[in-house]
Amino acid sequence: MDLYEYQGKELLRNYGLETLPGIVAGTPEEAGRAAETLGGTVAIKAQVLTGGRGKAGGIKVVSSPKEAEEAAAGILGMDIRGHTVRRVYVEGGAEIDREFYLSITVDRTAKRPLILFSTEGGLEIEEVAETNPEAIVNLHIDPLLGLLPYQVREITFAAGLEGDAAKGVGRTLTNLYKAFDDLDASLVEINPLIVTSDGHVLTLDAKVTVDNSSLYRHADIAELHDVEAADPQEQRAQEVGLQYVKLDGDVGILGNGAGLVMSTLDVVAQAGGEPANFCDVGGGADAEQISTALDIVTSNEQVQSVLFNIFGGITRGDEVARGLLSAIERTGLTLSVVVRLDGTNAEEGRQILAENTPENVHTEQTMLEAARRAVELARDGGR
Amino acid sequence: MAILVDEGTRLLVQGITGREGAFHTGRMLKSGTSVVAGVTPGKGGQDYESVPIFNTVEEAVEETGANASVIFVPPPFAADAIFESLDSGLSTVCCITEGIPVHDMMRVAGYLGGKDATLIGPNCPGVLSPEKCNVSIMPGDIFMPGNVGVVSRSGTLTYQIVNELTQREIGQSSAVGIGGDPIIGTDFIEILSKFEADEETDCAVMIGEIGGNAEQLAAEYVRSEMSTPVVAYIAGFTAPEGKTMGHAGAIVSGGESTAEAKSEALREAGIRAATNPSEVAELVAEALGLG
Numbered sequence: 181m182d183l184y185e186y187q188g189k190e191l192l193r194n195y196g197l198e199t200l201p202g203i204v205a206g207t208p209e210e211a212g213r214a215a216e217t218l219g220g221t222v223a224i225k226a227q228v229l230t231g232g233r234g235k236a237g238g239i240k241v242v243s244s245p246k247e248a249e250e251a252a253a254g255i256l257g258m259d260i261r262g263h264t265v266r267r268v269y270v271e272g273g274a275e276i277d278r279e280f281y282l283s284i285t286v287d288r289t290a291k292r293p294l295i296l297f298s299t300e301g302g303l304e305i306e307e308v309a310e311t312n313p314e315a316i317v318n319l320h321i322d323p324l325l326g327l328l329p330y331q332v333r334e335i336t337f338a339a340g341l342e343g344d345a346a347k348g349v350g351r352t353l354t355n356l357y358k359a360f361d362d363l364d365a366s367l368v369e370i371n372p373l374i375v376t377s378d379g380h381v382l383t384l385d386a387k388v389t390v391d392n393s394s395l396y397r398h399a400d401i402a403e404l405h406d407v408e409a410a411d412p413q414e415q416r417a418q419e420v421g422l423q424y425v426k427l428d429g430d431v432g433i434l435g436n437g438a439g440l441v442m443s444t445l446d447v448v449a450q451a452g453g454e455p456a457n458f459c460d461v462g463g464g465a466d467a468e469q470i471s472t473a474l475d476i477v478t479s480n481e482q483v484q485s486v487l488f489n490i491f492g493g494i495t496r497g498d499e500v501a502r503g504l505l506s507a508i509e510r511t512g513l514t515l516s517v518v519v520r521l522d523g524t525n526a527e528e529g530r531q532i533l534a535e536n537t538p539e540n541v542h543t544e545q546t547m548l549e550a551a552r553r554a555v556e557l558a559r560d561g562g563r
Numbered sequence: 564m565a566i567l568v569d570e571g572t573r574l575l576v577q578g579i580t581g582r583e584g585a586f587h588t589g590r591m592l593k594s595g596t597s598v599v600a601g602v603t604p605g606k607g608g609q610d611y612e613s614v615p616i617f618n619t620v621e622e623a624v625e626e627t628g629a630n631a632s633v634i635f636v637p638p639p640f641a642a643d644a645i646f647e648s649l650d651s652g653l654s655t656v657c658c659i660t661e662g663i664p665v666h667d668m669m670r671v672a673g674y675l676g677g678k679d680a681t682l683i684g685p686n687c688p689g690v691l692s693p694e695k696c697n698v699s700i701m702p703g704d705i706f707m708p709g710n711v712g713v714v715s716r717s718g719t720l721t722y723q724i725v726n727e728l729t730q731r732e733i734g735q736s737s738a739v740g741i742g743g744d745p746i747i748g749t750d751f752i753e754i755l756s757k758f759e760a761d762e763e764t765d766c767a768v769m770i771g772e773i774g775g776n777a778e779q780l781a782a783e784y785v786r787s788e789m790s791t792p793v794v795a796y797i798a799g800f801t802a803p804e805g806k807t808m809g810h811a812g813a814i815v816s817g818g819e820s821t822a823e824a825k826s827e828a829l830r831e832a833g834i835r836a837a838t839n840p841s842e843v844a845e846l847v848a849e850a851l852g853l854g
Contacts, residue, residue, distance in 0.1 A: 286665055288745045288775045288812070291672035306817075323669040364666050366745075393811060394664035396639060423809040427801070438743055438809025439717020439772055442798040446822075447839050449801050458802070460809035491719045491726070492702060523722055524702045547723065548841055 182229045188388035195359040202271035211252030214270035216245040221273035224251040228263040279372035284360045293321040301372030327357040348381030364394030429454025432483035453555030470503025487554035497529025516557040520550035565692030566757040575600040575629035584635035594703040599627040620651040631655040642667035658685035668746040682748025688718035688740035709734015712758035715770035727844040736764045743810025751781035773799035778825040782832035792850040
């Protein structure tokens with residue numbers, strides 16, 4: 181789960197990271213009042229769950245409440261990489277002496293947290309890795325021991341920091357690791373981390389991503405989830421425990437198991453079709469879940485046909501068949517549905533379908549045949 | 564021969580009285596696996612389908628001589644269950660549970676490094692050696708004994724491919740689901756090396772997907788260390804960037820994590836890469852000279 185800058189900063193402040201004073205605003209008037217409260221030069225920053233807002237014109241530095249109001253009016257409602265800006269963060273200014281980059285991520289290959297520190301702050305780390313790799317210091321942390329004091333020194337010395345800057349960055353690093361660990365984060369990124377002309381080390385931008393699997397033990401963070409920013413179908417799927425990702429095509433896809441569903445999408449694309457979504461009903465899905473899943477997939481108006489690909493392991497074929505029939509009955513669905521059923525209790529499932537098949541349900545023996553059929557049906561407008 | 568689990572496996576089920584644990588214990592017993600013990604804290608002294616239940620893994624191992632465990636414990640308690648297995652001296656631990664926090668798994672992986680044990684999973688379908696031992700949630704009846712080793716990040720995609728192999732009368736030595744999480748106990752390379760060493764395995768099938776770079780590392784390993792032919796398949800060509808596709812670990816985050824990059828690495832390493840699941844069986848037949 182990605183957090184907005186202002187949310188991430190609020191969490192990081194609890195761990196002793198220093199930030200500039202800031203106020204969230206949802207309207208230009210609120211932004212103007214915030215600028216008045218903060219006084220002096222302020223930055224108006226778009227709050228979106230994606231990168232590249234600076235380049236997109238989503239950050240403006242202004243010096244009066246009136247200008248703040250005007251800047252916010254321009255930024256609010258802006259589309260940044262498909263994300264609509266609905267809030268801005270009005271933040272006080274600072275005299276920047278130096279800028280750094282600091283992040284902690286989960287390194288999947290090493291199976292450990294990885295700290296990246298760069299003396300080239302404000303730039304994308306991928307860019308620095310290509311143009312000036314010597315500027316980057318990286319260090320793996322033993323998750324059983326945590327960040328050790330000598331490792332903090334290794335980073336600050338390797339980065340060539342001295343005096344107050346070394347101390348301030350070291351303290352920030354120690355605090356940030358504690359936050360990363362406590363918050364079950366999969367990413368904490370501060371870019372830039374600045375040293376002000378009076379020697380303060382401040383978090384100027386913060387990106388925090390919390391591991392979805394850990395949200396059960398972070399009820400306070402789970403509450404920060406922005407329901408309005410999510411796709412309504414994705415939101416509903418999440419609420420009922422389904423894995424759903426909306427795409428741009430017209431063949432709706434449901435299946436069990438992430439790998440099989442991904443593969444089904446690929447096969448549909450190879451057959452000349454365009455998948456409308458990814459929807460994994462998961463292991464052990466029952467009639468109720470299948471029915472909800474079908475409902476979510478077909479509520480996307482672009483969908484012209486539905487491909488239902490089930491290979492049963494935990495999921496039982498008879499449950500799937502019952503779920504499908506009950507969903508079609510309940511929603512009065514008239515779209516063509518192509519079903520391919522195999523694995524645990526598949527015989528029973530096929531039997532149930534054979535005895536009760538509505539006209540718009542077609543069964544196919546193999547995944548490839550089912551994909552081709554679904555693509556053809558989508559071309560014919562679902563009939 | 565087979566890898567990881569065989570006739571000598573004495574299995575313990577952690578979470579045996581839960582819905583999934585109970586259901587799959589029944590299936591594993593039916594496919595002939597020696598399920599010697601179950602563990603559910605607080606239910607020690609009872610039994611399930613004649614399998615004795617214990618309060619702790621240590622006690623179960625002492626009483627029954629269990630040497631492997633399979634875990635069906637819910638996510639908040641699953642890492643603890645893995646630690647308990649490792650501390651009780653079990654050499655093979657298979658964790659089916661999906662949704663374990665990544666930080667828990669980093670600690671597990673760190674601890675595992677100092678142990679002489681193999682952790683399969685989490686978020687995996689388990690391990691099955693046809694007609695020898697079933698430590699999994701896989702539908703046993705689609706398998707047949709033979710000489711093809713299967714290793715995969717996905718459950719149902721494994722069933723799909725195994726089913727197509729069996730339909731062509733190409734049997735399997737062992738099938739291992741290594742799991743779809745960002746951090747898993749055992750990677751492709753460790754399983755491929757076991758297949759390479761296994762006299763009975765004449766061809767290995769590797770089923771990968773988007774996210775991470777495990778397929779690239781495996782491709783390099785296959786090129787430099789393996790003489791057993793390998794057939795691969797990657798899922799997720801149509802996955803958009805930045806979206807988790809079901810498995811917590813299946814996410815395109817640029818560069819190496821895409822299906823294209825993985826497929827290219829496989830081809831560069833001279834590995835036969837299929838473009839759809841059905842083609843896997845064809846390529847395996849070709850590799851085995853069954854044309």
